Amino acid sequence: MNEQPVLAVRGLGKSFGAVRALSDVSLRLYAGEAHALAGENGAGKSTLIKTLTGVHRPDTGEVLLDGVAVDFHGPADARDAGIAVIYQEPTLFPDLSVAENICMGRRPLRSLRRVDRSAEYAATAALMRRLGVALDPDRPARGLSIADQQLVEIAKALSSDARVLIMDEPTAALTGSETARLFGVVEALRAEGAAVLFVSHRLEEIFRLCARVTTLRDGRWIATDRTADLDEDALVRRMVGRDLDELYPKQPTEPGAVALSVRRLTREGVFRDISFDVRRGEIVALAGLVGAGRSEVVQAVFGVDRADAGEVRVGGRPLRPGSPAAAMAAGVALVPEDRRQRGLVMEMSIERNIGLTGLGRLGRYGLVRRALEHGRAADWAARLRLKYGRLSDPAEVLSGGNQQKVVLAKWLATEPSVLIVDEPTRGIDVGTKAEVHRLLSALAADGLAVLMVSSDLPEVLGTADRVLVMHEGRLAAEIPRADATEESVMTAATGRTGREAA
The missing domain is CATH 3.40.50.300 (P-loop containing nucleotide triphosphate hydrolases)
Structure with a gap:
């Protein structure tokens, strides 16, 4: 060195x-x-x-x-x-080529200050060879x-x-x-x-x-x-600054009545014939490899995407398909995977973000009572141990873990009966992960039905009461907590049988 x-x-x-x-x-x-x-x-x-x-x-x-x-x-x-x-x-820049993006601000010029596209292409191709990557310099960045x-x-x-x-x-x-x-x-x-x-x-x-x-x-x-x-x-x-006594704190619960029932849900070309139940007081994890269709299933359940066939019931009542508003009214909440693009309005204040799902209860005639909004946000910030300067600060100044807590607060404030969380701890630190796991376990212990999508296998094994494993758009296995291991989940996720895995 x-x-x-x-x-x-x-x-x-x-x-x-x-x-x-x-x-x-x-x-x-x-x-x-x-x-x-x-x-x-x-x-x-x-x-x-x-x-x-x-x-x-x-x-x-x-x-x-x-x-x-x-x-x-x-x-x-x-x-x-x-x-x-x-x-x-x-x-x-999505509409420019790979070469144009790489050379932006330093594009090689010919006479009369025209861009030398041949030199630009050659320089980019040389860089790709140096990196050992087969990427066409003329390919648009979009996609x-x-x-x-x-x-x-x-x-x-x-x-x-x-x-x-x-x-x-x-x-x-x-x-x-x-x-x-x-x-x-x-x-x-x-x-x-x-x-x-x-x-x-x-x-x-x-x-x-x-x-x-x-x-x-x-x-x-x-x-x-x-x-x-x-x-x-x-x-x-x-x-x-301390030992993490338990990264996956799990409170024992006794599952109650079925809160969410999904039957033969199908979206052509994405997933097919998906059926499962989630009971009050349990955490059910949707596991599988990237591209297996997990996020697409929960988006269809919530109504972000419309399924081609199948039925979703909440509390025994059929849910109108393709309508997030109907899902919210029925007591379903969805914490999306992409918190920055789909979960928060980054330029908006912390308290306003938390209040977005309950504007009708924070005022009347289209006017929001600021005192109610602030009080609701302060309450949830305390309950979720949010670290912030002022509640009037924009959400974009928060760390990733605290942004995730704001998204959770926004949806928990609706007092849902079913909470869907998609990659709840992606991009957040180990300390905050433990807090999120503790929160999910406590919510389940209070009778909430939790459906969780996660690519973190230790998280799946540590928090879920049952694991539903998807493979290429289909449910490949349902594994109870006592039988869930890294080997059993990955065997199902890769489409192998137990004999093949051995």
């Missing part, structure tokens, strides 16, 4: 009003090394990344590049200095998978000779094979001498990819360790 770090921060501090986001944080990134940044939501990771990339300027401390203090006045300064960031949700969009962002960073690559939750929306391909690219970049800062809530990825890990808690530096000297339990203790 080089003695001189490529990029370092020393004694960094940053405040937003009365909120101290960073306090005396230090970090060193070395050429040829992947370095993880760990911490709960709200620990200061995003603020640190935005400071490294010129979005924020520090109040105290300094940023050093090759040992020399630098003062970035904006993202362009950081980019020109060789610092690139790859976010969980890439920001490409690319998230994984391919991230590779385009990486190629863009390489085209500007980035020496430091910051990856913020890059695998949150990727499949296992896509993650493996991304890791292969990262290893190749590291071998070429790039310094990589990797942010992920998936602890197994940190130990698989990174040589060192820096932990933040409440905006402060806690430790920098070699991953070889840690295990997951020790890293969790650094992140949350």
Whole structure:
């Protein structure tokens, strides 16, 4: 390891009003090394990344590049200095080609300032070969998978000779094979001498990819360790400041009457002949591989998508298909997978987001009584242990885990009898995951029927009373909690029989 770090921060501090986001944080990134940044939501990771990339300027401390203090006045300064960031949700121009996106702002020109498309294509093709990826430079960005969009962002960073690559939750929306391909690219970049800062809530990825890990808690530096000297339990203790006695707290319950009944639900080309029940007081998990049709089933149950055949009953009464309003009136709530796009109005205040599902009860004649709205939001914020500055702050300033709590609060405030949650802990830290699991278990113990879609197999096994496994649009198995194991779930999810799995 080089003695001189490529990029370092020393004694960094940053405040937003009365909120101290960073306090005396230090970090060193070395050429040829992947370095993880760990911490709960709200620990200061995003603020640190935005400071490294010129979005924020520090109040105290300094940023050093090759040992020399630098003062970035904006993202362009950081980019020109060789610092690139790859976010969980890439920001490409959808109607431009891969090559045009990569060369944007630096497009090669011929005489009379015409774009040299041949040179642009050749440069992009060379970058794709360097990354070991078969991606057509002329292909439009629209329609690319998230994984391919991230590779385009990486190629863009390489085209500007980035020496430091910051990856913020890059695998949150990727499949296992896509993650493996991304890791292969990262290893190749590291071998070429790039310094990589990797942010992920998936602890197994940190130990698989990174040589060192820096932990933040409440905006402060806690430790920098070699991953070889840690295990997951020790890293969790650094992140949350305590032992997680139980990540999947499960209260014993006795299932009651059927709250949700689905019979022969079919949407041609997506899923077929889906039948199951969810009883009051139980958590039923829909498991399966990505693309098996799990999210599509729950969207059809809630009425977001209209099924071609089948019936949904809530409390014994048939539910009008294709109508979310009818589902809400019947006592069904849906917490969607994409909280930013479908769960929240990001520019709207926290209290207004929580109140959106109950506007009719917060006023009359189309006028909302602010005191009622504020009181309802404050009550749910306290019940869900929401971390926030002011309830009047926009939802976009919250960490991912706290945004998820706002979505849960919004729907729980409707007092549903059936709660559908799609990937309830995706992209949130281990401490908040435990809180969400505890909340779901407590809700079930209070008699709520919970239907959960999750790609996190330990979460499925730890929280569900029954596991419904989907394979290629069909229900492949129903497994009671006592018999649910990683092997039994994955055997059904991949369409294998027990004999084949053996």
